[in-house]
Amino acid sequence: MTIEQAQKTVDLWIKENGVRYFNELTNMAILMEEVGEVARIISRKFGEQSFKESDKQVDLADEFADVLFVLICLANQTGIDLTEALEKNLDKKTNRDNQRHKNNQKLKHYDKT
Numbered sequence: 129m130t131i132e133q134a135q136k137t138v139d140l141w142i143k144e145n146g147v148r149y150f151n152e153l154t155n156m157a158i159l160m161e162e163v164g165e166v167a168r169i170i171s172r173k174f175g176e177q178s179f180k181e182s183d184k185q186v187d188l189a190d191e192f193a194d195v196l197f198v199l200i201c202l203a204n205q206t207g208i209d210l211t212e213a214l215e216k217n218l219d220k221k222t223n224r225d226n227q228r229h230k231n232n233q234k235l236k237h238y239d240k241t
Contacts, residue, residue: 159198
């Protein structure tokens, strides 16, 4: 699925199943909630916190998908073409940072294998 297809699919889902989009402020709060759920899982799976019994069955991929869904909702309702936005953002990062990370002494010991 392309990003464009994802935006269209989410829009159709909202219209057929969600009645309407929540307003932008509500969706922003939902996005923060979903990002927090991703952070909780990552801090337990890769960090030093231990899982609670209620967190042991969580699915990180599903939580990432929740974040993506709400982000797409916000893009749709604010008229953002995410494909175009990502392409522009990658160009910006490439032009700005094409040597910065290669010259970062903190990354010199990174083994690409």
